[in-house]
Amino acid sequence: MSQIRPVSDLRNSFAEISRVVHETREPVILTKNGYGDMVVISYEEYQSLQYEMGVMRELRAAEIEAETTTERHEHDDVMAGISEKLRTVRHV
Numbered sequence: 001m002s003q004i005r006p007v008s009d010l011r012n013s014f015a016e017i018s019r020v021v022h023e024t025r026e027p028v029i030l031t032k033n034g035y036g037d038m039v040v041i042s043y044e045e046y047q048s049l050q051y052e053m054g055v056m057r058e059l060r061a062a063e064i065e066a067e068t069t070t071e072r073h074e075h076d077d078v079m080a081g082i083s084e085k086l087r088t089v090r091h092v
Contacts, residue, residue: 004029007037021045 003020007030017028021042030038
């Protein structure tokens, strides 16, 4: 569960906040004047969130395409295309 702390703790207890976000993989919510102001997460969690958001954007784009077109692709053709892209990426 996320911790909620005053923003002054970022200056006064940085090492502890850093330890918490890395060990628990949970965000620390910082407040200013009693209201949410910032969220601190580890860089690894940030990267994970960015990746997940990218996947969600791609899935949504695919859903929109499926709703707006009648074009469909065969499974084998899609898998062949993915395999080719993976081979290209590995050789870069």
